[in-house]
Amino acid sequence: MENIPSIKPTESELEILQILWQLGKATVRQINDELSKMKVVGYTTTLKLLQIMHEKHIVSRTEEGRYHLYQAEIGEQQTQQLLLGKFVDATFRGSAMKLVMQALGNQEVSLDELDEIKKFIAEKEKNLGN
């Protein structure tokens, strides 16, 4: 899972990646079961997506007897970073601050989480202020 992603995974691919990031390795059956908790999806649809993702080197797989075990080949943080950058550009014209303010203003963030963010900012200011 070393590869730095350069192209955006599609929405469906991202759903599968989320599952793989949680499970580590998983069979098509497991992944499809997880997906089925969220939406109606046929087994071969999931399979096909995994095959496409394999072609694109987004996932790797190992043969385990009769079935395949799939695994994410791109990291969670790195992918989030890539997507976040593109999202900030497209939606907030590149202003990460505007995004943060919107997120703090309107998304669910608890008091504890706000504290954590404050600490994080303090750390960052210390480093920036060298």
Added chain:
Amino acid sequence: MENIPSIKPTESELEILQILWQLGKATVRQINDELSKMKVVGYTTTLKLLQIMHEKHIVSRTEEGRYHLYQAEIGEQQTQQLLLGKFVDATFRGSAMKLVMQALGNQEVSLDELDEIKKFIAEKEKNLGN
């Protein structure tokens, strides 16, 4: 520009919306000129997109003599809000805090902006702490 958006604008539509949010009203020509600063795009491509957006009531238009003046029908903040919510769900499994931390950690945010965010958090804590 009162409408609350409920469906995601596509990427191309969002590019056009960004321009309209900046210019207010604009002709196809103006919009296409702006787009051309960022990428290669044919005039009729831009025109077609605006016609589609008009059908979807994402933009309105008024005839001004021979040409049309287009205007965004969905608000900037409201659209950002909608997209941000979906993005947090898809990319950060619903955790707005994780998104904020990533954004602060790796996107470009200046010291002044960090201060502004700190003030914003302080305000918010005051309100939450009632």
Added chain:
DNA sequence: TTTTATTTACGAATGATTTCGTAGCAAATA
């Protein structure tokens, strides 16, 4: 052993988005 179930592979249909060529007008220019 025969049948059923589960798996992979793959082609193709569907649907959405983007791009562009052409046509028809009307205005501006020669």
Added chain:
DNA sequence: TATTTGCTACGAAATCATTCGTAAATAAAA
């Protein structure tokens, strides 16, 4: 007036993402 330019409308091609049906192989169950 005749020609060129610039605009809208629209169909259709191209591209991309998603979904699904079918076939082949093999394992599991009857």
